Amino acid sequence: MRRPDACPGVLHPHQAADGAMVRLRVPGGRTTGTVLHRLRELANSYGNGILQLTSRAGLQLRGLPDPLPPAFVTAIDTTGLLPSSSHERVRNIVASPLTGIVGGMADVGELINALDAGLIEQPALADLPGRFLFVLDDGRGDVLGLAFDLGYQARSPQGGFVLVGSPTRGIAVTTAEVVPTLIRLALDFSVARTGNGAWHVADLVGWADPLDLTEIDPLRGLPAIRLGRIGDAASVAVPLARLTQAQAELVTALVGEDPVVITPWRGLVIPGAADRLAELRAAGFVVDTDSAWSGLSACVGAPFCGRAQIDTTAIADLLAHSAVFAADGCSTPVHVSGCDRRCGAPAGDHLDLVAPSPEEALASVGAGVLSRMSRR
Numbered sequence: 546m547r548r549p550d551a552c553p554g555v556l557h558p559h560q561a562a563d564g565a566m567v568r569l570r571v572p573g574g575r576t577t578g579t580v581l582h583r584l585r586e587l588a589n590s591y592g593n594g595i596l597q598l599t600s601r602a603g604l605q606l607r608g609l610p611d612p613l614p615p616a617f618v619t620a621i622d623t624t625g626l627l628p629s630s631s632h633e634r635v636r637n638i639v640a641s642p643l644t645g646i647v648g649g650m651a652d653v654g655e656l657i658n659a660l661d662a663g664l665i666e667q668p669a670l671a672d673l674p675g676r677f678l679f680v681l682d683d684g685r686g687d688v689l690g691l692a693f694d695l696g697y698q699a700r701s702p703q704g705g706f707v708l709v710g711s712p713t714r715g716i717a718v719t720t721a722e723v724v725p726t727l728i729r730l731a732l733d734f735s736v737a738r739t740g741n742g743a744w745h746v747a748d749l750v751g752w753a754d755p756l757d758l759t760e761i762d763p764l765r766g767l768p769a770i771r772l773g774r775i776g777d778a779a780s781v782a783v784p785l786a787r788l789t790q791a792q793a794e795l796v797t798a799l800v801g802e803d804p805v806v807i808t809p810w811r812g813l814v815i816p817g818a819a820d821r822l823a824e825l826r827a828a829g830f831v832v833d834t835d836s837a838w839s840g841l842s843a844c845v846g847a848p849f850c851g852r853a854q855i856d857t858t859a860i861a862d863l864l865a866h867s868a869v870f871a872a873d874g875c876s877t878p879v880h881v882s883g884c885d886r887r888c889g890a891p892a893g894d895h896l897d898l899v900a901p902s903p904e905e906a907l908a909s910v911g912a913g914v915l916s917r918m919s920r921r
Contacts, residue, residue, distance in 0.1 A: 552675025553605075554634040555621050558613060562851035563593055565609040569626045570633065573640035573657035573681070574602030574807035578793075578800040580624045585793040591617045596793070597845070598786040598811040600889060601678065602639050607849060629665045634675040636661055639691060641683040642808040646816055647776035650684025651699035651720070657681060659724045667728060669735055674744045677734075679727065680708075686764040691809060691892050694746040695730055697723050698764065709753050710746040712763035716756065730756075769810040772834045779818035781830035784838045785861055786811035786889075795828045811842065837865040843881035844888040853883025855900040864898075 553559035553568045560566075569584075584604060588596040593608025604626075609617065621627050629636075638660055645652040660679060664670050680688045680696035684705070689698065689712040696708040698715075706715030707726045718726050734746060743749045772780050783792065796805055799818050806814040818825070822832045831838045841864060844850065846857025860881045878895040880887065885901050 550634070550675050552634050554675070555613075555618060555627055556630055556633060558609065558611070560611060561607065561845075561849060562847075563608045563849040565611045565613060566605055566607045567609060567613070567621075568599065568634075569604040569606075569621070570601075570636040570638075571603050571626065571807055572636055572638040572661040573644075573654070574642055574809070575654075575657065576626075576805060576807065577802050578797040578805050579802045580626070581788065581805065582793045582797040583620075583624055585788065585790055587617065587620055589790070593849075594790075595845070595849070596788045598783055598788060598807055598813075600809055600811065600892070601637055602642070602807040602809045603637075604807070607845070628661075631668070631671040632665045635664055635670055635673040635677065637675070637677060638679045638681065639688050639693070639809050640681040641685055641687050642770055642806045642814050643685075643687075643775060643778070644681075644683040646778050646806075646814065648683075648685055649699070651702045651705075653681045653683045653697070653699060656697065656720075656723055660727060663724050663728045664731070667732060670728075670731055672735055673731060674738075676744050677731075679731075684764065686712075687770065688809065689763060692745075694734075695727050697727065700764075706759070706761055709756060709758055713761060714753070714758040715761050717759060770808055770812065770814070772812070772836075772839060773822065773832055774819040775814070777817055777819045779815045779822055779825055779832070780808075780812065781815065781825050781832050782810070782812040782836075782839050784829065784831060784865075785841070785843050785858060789829060792828050792830060795824060837867075840878045841865055841881075842878065842889060842891060844883050844886075846881070846883040850883060850888075852886065853900075855881075855883050857881045857883050860898065 553566055555567045558565035558567045585596050588594055588606050591609050592606050595607040597605040599605055627633060638657055640653055640657050641649060645654045678693045680691055680693040682688050682698040684699040699705040704719040707718050708715045737749055737752050770780055772782055799815060799821060804816060826832045841861050843857035843861045847853040847855060878891050880890045880895050880897055882899045885899055
């Protein structure tokens, strides 16, 4: 039997220990400073003040009332982040954050918009799993390390490969064929999973065999965007992915209604802000790759999650200010998990600090937190 899709949305909130949590899909991570500021206001007015960036370049608000007040849903709708009530949870599109700003083999910005519109236009795709992920890579290979279902990688401004479950298998397409091909494959998957309950392309063994996919040499770039000045843009990380009031206000002051891009590494790309790094650092953004916070992530932890056994924020803060951690050089990302589910862990190589029980968590801190890390 198919398990219910429990992925949260605005109209399908998740009930956590701190109240309702909603997740907003932001295709390609593209939003504006004004929208970020408005969501911060809503997080303060209706929730517990936490506004999180997600690993799919989306946003989450926590500590909300249950049921959600109609005024809250209306306020979200006015931001433009809820264009479809039926398809809100299937608009999972991650794209190269710097596309159209600097570098890349092609600008996939229009493909983001076209794919989002194409998903919404297909009633049958409302049933896609909330975990199903599309990626659009502009040729630099930065988002191909994510566990995606369907994707595209540009090899030139004229075309590239539609990818099926892997960066090594695809269909050669022109740029004009990208979105129709992705929509067709998504529809085929939606039919094939009927009665099966598969969440991902990889779950349907043999489904891709008739597609006669071409084996391709993948172009893989850096696993995450670098921080600091990139062209005329500022690339910053948000410590523990929690955007503060001061940070949202500064971004709004810098760009207003102009674009800002959320990255799948829980950061922001702010076009035109390359000369404002000092202000961004003062507001608490991470602007240097060698900062301890640039390699630290954590689940929301206690007391916000009922499963979490530790205050992950406190542990992460301990790590960030640890001389031992600083001596390690931050060469490998570190993720702090409040339980063995490891929510929010990075997709690539990283170190896990897991608290399976209160007793073991305390023991691990007492013995030195780094000694409890195991490579994932």
